[in-house]
Amino acid sequence: MSIVELKEINFIYGKKTPYEIKALDNINLKIEANCITGIIGHTGSGKSTLIQLLNGLIKADSGTVYLDGSDIWEKPKEISKIRFAVGMVMQYPEYQLFADTVREDIAFGPKNMGLDSEEIEKRVLQSAEFCGLDKDILDKSPFDLSGGQKRRVALAGVMAMNPKVLVLDEPAAGLDPKGRREILGGIKEFQRKSGTTVIIVSHSMEDMAMYCDRAIVMCHGKIVAHGTCCEVFSQHKLLLDVGLDVPEITGIILALREKGIDISDNIYTVDGAVEAIKSYYQSSKRERGV
Amino acid sequence: MEASFGVYYEKNSPIHQLDPRTKLLFMIAFIVCIFAANDMYAYLMLIGITVLSVIVSRVPILMVLKGLKPIFIIVIITTILNLFWTDGYTVLWSWWIITIYKESLIRAGMLALRIVILMACTSLYFSYTTTPIELTDGIETGLSFLKKIKVPVHEFAMMMTIALRFIPTLVEETSKIMNAQKARGADFSSGGLIKRAKALIPIIIPLFVSSFRRADELATAMECRCYRGGTGRTRMRVLKMKVKDYVFLLLTAGMIAGVILLNIYGKGYKV
Ligand SMILES: Nc1ncnc2c1ncn2[C@@H]1O[C@H](COP(=O)(O)OP(=O)(O)O)[C@@H](O)[C@H]1O
Ligand SMILES: [Mg+2]
Numbered sequence: 001m002s003i004v005e006l007k008e009i010n011f012i013y014g015k016k017t018p019y020e021i022k023a024l025d026n027i028n029l030k031i032e033a034n035c036i037t038g039i040i041g042h043t044g045s046g047k048s049t050l051i052q053l054l055n056g057l058i059k060a061d062s063g064t065v066y067l068d069g070s071d072i073w074e075k076p077k078e079i080s081k082i083r084f085a086v087g088m089v090m091q092y093p094e095y096q097l098f099a100d101t102v103r104e105d106i107a108f109g110p111k112n113m114g115l116d117s118e119e120i121e122k123r124v125l126q127s128a129e130f131c132g133l134d135k136d137i138l139d140k141s142p143f144d145l146s147g148g149q150k151r152r153v154a155l156a157g158v159m160a161m162n163p164k165v166l167v168l169d170e171p172a173a174g175l176d177p178k179g180r181r182e183i184l185g186g187i188k189e190f191q192r193k194s195g196t197t198v199i200i201v202s203h204s205m206e207d208m209a210m211y212c213d214r215a216i217v218m219c220h221g222k223i224v225a226h227g228t229c230c231e232v233f234s235q236h237k238l239l240l241d242v243g244l245d246v247p248e249i250t251g252i253i254l255a256l257r258e259k260g261i262d263i264s265d266n267i268y269t270v271d272g273a274v275e276a277i278k279s280y281y282q283s284s285k286r287e288r289g290v
Numbered sequence: 291m292e293a294s295f296g297v298y299y300e301k302n303s304p305i306h307q308l309d310p311r312t313k314l315l316f317m318i319a320f321i322v323c324i325f326a327a328n329d330m331y332a333y334l335m336l337i338g339i340t341v342l343s344v345i346v347s348r349v350p351i352l353m354v355l356k357g358l359k360p361i362f363i364i365v366i367i368t369t370i371l372n373l374f375w376t377d378g379y380t381v382l383w384s385w386w387i388i389t390i391y392k393e394s395l396i397r398a399g400m401l402a403l404r405i406v407i408l409m410a411c412t413s414l415y416f417s418y419t420t421t422p423i424e425l426t427d428g429i430e431t432g433l434s435f436l437k438k439i440k441v442p443v444h445e446f447a448m449m450m451t452i453a454l455r456f457i458p459t460l461v462e463e464t465s466k467i468m469n470a471q472k473a474r475g476a477d478f479s480s481g482g483l484i485k486r487a488k489a490l491i492p493i494i495i496p497l498f499v500s501s502f503r504r505a506d507e508l509a510t511a512m513e514c515r516c517y518r519g520g521t522g523r524t525r526m527r528v529l530k531m532k533v534k535d536y537v538f539l540l541l542t543a544g545m546i547a548g549v550i551l552l553n554i555y556g557k558g559y560k561v
Contacts, residue, residue, distance in 0.1 A: 018299070018350070057469050080475050088473040095463075096470035098495035108492065112475030143499065157474060 002030035003197050004054060004086075004165060009063035011049055011221075023049040025221040027063070031165075036191055036198045038208040038229070041218030042243045047201045048091065050218070051167045054199070055086035067165070084113050087163030091170045093154030097142040102133070102153050105142050109161040120160075127159035130190045132182055148179040155183070159190060165197045166190075172207060184211045205247040209233065209268040217242060234266040249273045297357075299418040304534065305347040306419045310428025312535040313415045316542045320411055323549045324404050330558030332549045333403065339545060340407045340414075349418045357413045358406060365402045372398035400561050422454035431529050444520025452508070460501070467496050 011024035023046045031037050039047050052058045053065055056072050056079045065072045072082045087109075090096070099105035103124055110120045128138060131152040137145070142153050155171065171187065172180040184200075188211050191198045202208055208215055208229065215232040217225040219242035225232050233239070236246050236254065246254070247268045253276070257265055263280045267273050320336070327333055344351055376398075378391025416425060430447035437443050468478070471492045478489050552558070 017353070052469070055473060057472060080477065083473055083475055088470075090466065090470045090473065093470060095500055096467050096492075096496050098492045108471075108476075109474035112477070161474070 001033050003033035003068060004031040004199075005029070005066040005069075006050075006053070007064045007066070009050075009053065009060045009065070011046075011053065011058070011060050013049075015061070023221050024053075024060070027221075027223060029216065029223060029226065031197065031199060032214060033197045034195050035213040036188065036200060036211060037214045037216060038212035039199065039201045039216045039218060040203060040205065040208055040244060042203065045218040045242075046221040047218055048169055049221075051088065051169060051199065051201060054165070054167055055083045055088050057083075057088070080112075084109075084161050085163055086165045086167060087158040087161050089155055089158045089166070089168045089171060091173065093158075094147060094150035096154060097150060100141060101139050102128075102142050102145070103138040105153060106138075106157045106160050109157055113161060123160040123162065124156075127156040130159060130193075131156040131186055148175055148182070151175070151179075151183065152186075155187075162194075163196065165199065167199045167201075169201045170203075171200060172202065172204070180207065187211070203244070205233075205239075205245055205268075206249075209247045209250075217244070219243070229268065230266055233268040236265075297417055298421050299349045299353065301348045301419075303346060303348045303419070305343060305415070307532075307534060308419075308538055309529055309531050309535045310420055310424045311432045311529065312531070312538050313420060314428055314432055315539060317412060317415055319542050319546055321408065323545060324408055327549050327553065328561055329552045329556035330561070331556045332552040332558070333400065334558075335545070335548055335552065337403070337407060340411050343411065343414055347414060347419050349414060354410055354414060354418070357418075358409055361405060361409050365405050368405065369398045369402045372401055396559070397561060423451060426451045426454065427525075427527065427529060442520070444523070448520075456501075456504070459504075460497070463500060464493065464497060467493050 006027050006029040009024055009027040009029075010022070013019075013021040013023050027050065039050065041047050049058070053060055054067075054072075056065075059073060067082060067085060072079070097105050099108065106124045106127060107120050110123050115123070124138070125135075128135070133149070133152055133156060137149065137153075142150060145153065151171070155168070159166065166187075168187065172183050175183065184207060187198060187200070190196065200208075200212060212229055214227065215225075215229050216223055217232060217239065224242055225235055225238055233246060233250060236250070239246055245251070249270050249272075250265075250268045253263060253267045253273055254265060256263060261280065263276045267276050320339075323332075324336060327336060344354055373390060373394050374388060376391070376394045378393030380392035381389060382392050382395060383390045420428075426447045429450070430443055433441075433443050468476075472478075476489060476492055478486065480486075481489070
């Protein structure tokens with residue numbers, strides 16, 4: 001079942017100026033509920049533009065965005081309701097922290113929703129836990145934290161609004177491998193426990209393969225592929241054509257296939273590769289009658 | 291957020307090729323002329339110069355007009371003030387306590403015109419056809435004689451260059467932070483004055499924090515490349531006046547002479 005739907009969306013930056021850029025070109029898209037969808041594409045392909053449409057931060061030049069079947073711009077005055085329903089974590093969100101303490105910063109969104117202080121406190125603790133923030137951090141100033149911690153505070157600030165759809169723009173950009181794993185792992189755990197629909201923008205194929213259920217590939221403002229990770233990553237030629245790489249491990253498998261080793265070509269995680277190579281080894285052993 | 295000031299429009303017109311010092315001199319002369327002119331024909335000449343400049347520069351006229359949008363309100367307010375609160379001799383229209391004189395109408399019109407051509411010309415010469423870097427280079431070289439009386443011209447120019455360099459960054463950052471806070475339900479457009487001022491805190495604090503961080507990083511980066519002020523520093527682009535510039539300055543002198551002559555001998559309406 002789809003929760004977010006885009007119909008014939010066009011978006012142009014700098015309309016009627018010499019610097020016109022067509023950022024989105026006739027986008028039609030349905031995003032499945034209760035799973036993690038990854039949006040991949042090279043820099044400038046329109047990923048950030050696309051997701052800003054989802055909570056009404058920008059408005060399409062033509063076309064409609066539906067949330068749960070109704071047009072989000074039906075009542076422009078109530079767009080803030082849409083913003084609470086579609087939580088958005090922008091790129092490098094650590095630069096938006098402002099409050100005296102981490103606790104207050106995380107509470108900013110829930111406070112704007114008009115919740116009572118008891119509920120706010122509950123949500124602050126809950127989302128801090130999902131994001132791997134210790135309790136003693138809550139009373140520190142957000143400016144005294146490390147980069148990775150700041151990022152997690154910003155993420156917790158959006159999670160605390162309990163959105164129906166959580167959208168993250170490059171949540172792992174600029175973090176070390178451990179930081180990436182922690183953040184993305186935390187998001188995945190949050191998704192599994194809460195059943196929220198999650199949309200992650202990234203240009204790392206490995207991350208997509210590891211953490212997403214479905215994938216959307218964008219190129220020059222258009223969607224060029226959409227489906228389960230398996231379906232999308234099996235289109236190696238298309239991915240290479242749009243300037244992306246297949247995940248590293250898929251590249252190795254493809255190279256093996258070129259050498260005449262007959263293993264499945266839709267493998268995109270290391271675990272999957274281990275299984276495939278094992279079974280290949282066993283079956284070839286059987287053939288040789290060992 | 292729109293920032294029409296500081297937008298360079300890339301073309302290779304004669305005006306783009308002028309030395310920034312020439313443009314500075316011209317603009318000083320032009321501003322003086324605008325405020326010195328008192329004859330209708332002198333005004334027409336200045337309008338003509340503005341229009342001609344726009345055509346020669348090949349900057350789309352619509353773009354110049356759009357750049358004037360921010361001053362629209364100022365123009366309207368000054369026009370209204372002049373229209374209703376100044377005296378004249380010939381009554382055009384009168385109702386209750388409001389009287390409009392022919393002289394006020396003309397004066398208001400002239401003033402509006404002055405502001406409009408002043409803004410149009412300034413943005414044309416200083417932003418559409420000159421990069422900020424060229425402009426500060428021009429100011430620095432043009433004012434370098436002040437170094438003799440110990441004015442830190444280079445340091446001021448460097449500060450200006452840096453400030454100009456960061457305007458687009460700051461505008462972009464402001465809109466990013468605003469978007470991020472809007473996504474958390476911040477509301478900047480409703481409520482009373484105090485509520486709105488308070489709503490700005492989540493924007494201003496991150497903006498300050500990142501500006502300080504950026505300033506710090508920039509200072510470190512400059513120090514790493516051994517920057518230590520203007521003494522002994524050579525430039526990559528050395529400004530050089532060309533024949534074009536002298537011709538243009540000659541035309542500028544012609545403009546000044548024209549305004550003086552028309553002011554004295556012009557047969558147009560005097561204001
Ligand atoms: N605020 C903006 N003003 C003008 N052009 C923009 C703006 N934001 C993005 N663009 C342009 O729109 C295109 C898509 O950008 P974006 O959605 O940020 O891509 P991505 O997130 O995939 O890197 C790019 O060509 C970019 O230069
Ligand atoms: Mg982006």
